[in-house]
Every structure is written in structure tokens, then in C-alpha cells.
Amino acid sequence: MDRRPTIIDVAREAGVSKSTVSLVLQNSPSVRAETRAEVRAAMARLGYVYNRSAAMMRSSSAGLIGLVINDLRNPFFTEFATSLQMALSARGFATVIANTDESPDLQVQVISAMLEHGVSALIISPAYGDGDTAFEMIERAGVPAMQVLRKVNPRTERFPFAAPDYMAGGLLAARHLLAEGCRRIAFVGGMSDRGVTQERMAGYLSELDRAGLEPFALHGRATRAFGREAARQLLARQPRLDGAICFNDMVALGMMSGFAEAGHTVGSAFRIVGFDNIEEAAQAYPSLTSIGCGIADFGVRIAATVLGWLQDGTVPPPELRTPVELLVRRSSGLTQA
Incomplete structure (x- = not known):
């Protein structure tokens, strides 16, 4: 057995009901000595360990x-x-x-x-x-x-x-932006050495590679403040970018603020997709496209x-x-x- 045996496994092995095994574990006098012995033997064969704290719960x-x-x-x-x-x-x-x-x-x-x-x-x-x-x-x-x-x-x-399936989320986001005509798409936010960032980027990298496009990443803390600063940096250093997938909605909302501050419209010349679908994503202006994780x-x-x-x-x-x-x-x- 490649998992921890349960009380149901013990009952099946001993040929008794689950309730009988429970009574044995509780040292109930209502169980016959022969049955008790059979249940104990089944527990030993299966390697069943009684979790007393769980039973108390x-x-x-x-x-x-x-x-x-x-x-x-x-x-x-x-x-x-x-x-x-x-x-x-x-x-x-x-x-x-x-x-x-x-x-x-x-x-x-x-x-x-x-x-x-x-x-x-x-x-x-x-x-x-x-x-x-x-x-x-x-x-x-x-x-x-x-x-x-x-x-x-x-x-x-x-x-x-x-x-949630983070890689699938990054893939959906990239496919969407590509379908909307974006060809210079950045991934923004998240610390580069963290597994969760790498997973959220994986689908993005896969789709851009399939489309024969070069990726561009701007990593940093997953905060609004970073997103706002990232918008300023991208406008100054990468003006030809036309889309961004953000590590999370906090970064995306910050980016939208940074673009608005600079007088740039999000949703036409530059498109943004967030991740997580927090409540504010639907309430922001413009409303934020996001990967919903349920x-x-x-x-x-x-x-x-x-x-x-x-x-x-x-x-x-x-x-x-x-x-x-x-x-x-x-x-x-x-x-x-």
C-alpha cells in the first residue's frame, strides 16, 4: 500500500465493520476478545497507526x-x-x-x-x-x-x-494578448528566484517561444508601488512594448496608475493582464483583465x-x-x- 492505511482498510482486512474497528480502538468491552484480536492483527499487518489526537477531535x-x-x-x-x-x-x-x-x-x-x-x-x-x-x-x-x-x-x-494551475494561467494570458495583436509583451513583477514567479512565467515564455517572439521581464516585489514604478520604467526604456502580463493584480493595478499618471491609455495602445482576480480587478477603471484562480x-x-x-x-x-x-x-x- 503506497499510502497511509485508514480505519476502512483495517475493517476490510479484518472482515468487520468500520464501527467495530472504532470500538476496538476505544477499548470498548462490547467487542468479543476473538474479534478484538483479529482487528489488532489486521492493524499490525497493514502498519496502521492510531491517531489519538485526531480521534479526540x-x-x-x-x-x-x-x-x-x-x-x-x-x-x-x-x-x-x-x-x-x-x-x-x-x-x-x-x-x-x-x-x-x-x-x-x-x-x-x-x-x-x-x-x-x-x-x-x-x-x-x-x-x-x-x-x-x-x-x-x-x-x-x-x-x-x-x-x-x-x-x-x-x-x-x-x-x-x-x-491553482499557475502555468496554465500564464499561458491563457499570453494567448489572449497575442490574439489581441500584441507582439512585444513583458512579464512584470515577482521575484525571479521564487518558484511561484517561475510557474506564472512558464506559460508566458512557452507561448512567446511558440510565436517566435522575444520575452522581456521586469522583476520586483509584487506590490502596487512596484507596478507604478514599472510603468514609468517601461515607458522610458521600452516604449515599443504593447502589452504586459503582471505577476499579480496588485502589480497590474499599480501599472495602470503609472500609465494614467503619464497620460497613457491602457486597453488600446497598451494592454495589461493581471493574475488572481481580486475583487478590485473588476471595480478598477479601466476594469482589469485577470486570471481567476477561484x-x-x-x-x-x-x-x-x-x-x-x-x-x-x-x-x-x-x-x-x-x-x-x-x-x-x-x-x-x-x-x-
Whole structure:
């Protein structure tokens, strides 16, 4: 068996019901000695390990889940955290949330505190940097933990990873701008050495290569301030560019401000596509074309995945990618928002 055995596997192996196995694990006197022995033998053959903390959570009215986010100032992460917390609450679980502000040291501190307070699982959108200490702590504690939205630890068999399909998003954005007639397209924002930047760029690079066009990247922090400054730099140094795919909507919104300040119109001579589809993308003027990641639904899905791991022993796959979609608005040429 290439996954952790569950109570259902034990029941099947022993030829009894799931409820009977549960009674054996609870040392209930209602189970015959012969049946108890058969169930224990099946557990030994399968290598089943009883997760007592998860069992205690199942029998109580509420458990505690730790949620560690790298940047809660970004609406993309805030929407994810809100959606996940509400989904867990609907199932009777409480969430303790911490913002690491992209600091590996702070990440170690908050994870240590959560483990000390007895969280039964961790969901982490990790900070980049030296992440080994935090994950080693989690492994010693034996607590289930998922990486979401960005992957730092490569051991996904122990720390499963889930995120939207960023590469597909970059591909959709590039195809759209090419179809709109753009031929000199930049990728703007995101730190070049980070995996999430490389994934979001991958589809863009692939499509430009297929079209026989040269890529151009201007990397930097994924903020409005960088996007605004990037617009100034591109207008001064790369005036022939006619389109940009931004690392996220924050950079794209900043770029639109920079273009407006310089008296340039976005949506005709220059087209912009953002990434994440935060709420403001549709409300900005001009409205921002963006790659929608379905982040609210993603939060609900991650909540269900972690609870399945805790309650039923269903270990998540090492990696999960969820679909994305292109939402076309005025910033890339749509005449009606």
C-alpha cells in the first residue's frame, strides 16, 4: 500500500465493520476478545497507526487548525484565509491564523507557538527562505501539514502541496494578448528566484517561444508601488512594448496608475493582464483583465482535504493543481466591462 492505511482498510482486512474497528480502538468491552484480536492483527499487518489526537477531535465539538499565511495584506491571501476559516467553522473547527510577512524567522516562531497550543493540523502558505527549521519542527510533532499556494519544501509526500494551475494561467494570458495583436509583451513583477514567479512565467515564455517572439521581464516585489514604478520604467526604456502580463493584480493595478499618471491609455495602445482576480480587478477603471484562480472555492476545498486527512486518514495527493480561467475586461481591449 503506497499510502497511509485508514480505519476502512483495517475493517476490510479484518472482515468487520468500520464501527467495530472504532470500538476496538476505544477499548470498548462490547467487542468479543476473538474479534478484538483479529482487528489488532489486521492493524499490525497493514502498519496502521492510531491517531489519538485526531480521534479526540472527532469526539469533541471543535478542533483547532493552524493557518500560516505569508502575506495577509494581499487580498488574494486574505480571501483564501477567510474562505478556509469559514469552511472549517461550518464543520465545528476553530482556526488560529498568523501572518508571517514573508519572514522565515517569524514563520518558525508562529508555527512553534501553534504546535505548543495543540493544533491538530497546519495549513501553510510558506515564506521563502530557510524553511527547513519550521518543517522539521512539524515533522517531529507528527502533525499533518499542507503547503498551499506556494511550495517551499520539496517533500510533498510528507507535506502535500496544492495551488491553482499557475502555468496554465500564464499561458491563457499570453494567448489572449497575442490574439489581441500584441507582439512585444513583458512579464512584470515577482521575484525571479521564487518558484511561484517561475510557474506564472512558464506559460508566458512557452507561448512567446511558440510565436517566435522575444520575452522581456521586469522583476520586483509584487506590490502596487512596484507596478507604478514599472510603468514609468517601461515607458522610458521600452516604449515599443504593447502589452504586459503582471505577476499579480496588485502589480497590474499599480501599472495602470503609472500609465494614467503619464497620460497613457491602457486597453488600446497598451494592454495589461493581471493574475488572481481580486475583487478590485473588476471595480478598477479601466476594469482589469485577470486570471481567476477561484480562490474562495480553493479555500473550501483545502478545508475539506485537511479534515478528510484528520478524520478519515485520507492523505492528500503529493500535488494538486486546480483550474484557472481568463476573465477579459477593458484593460486588454474589451469595449464593454
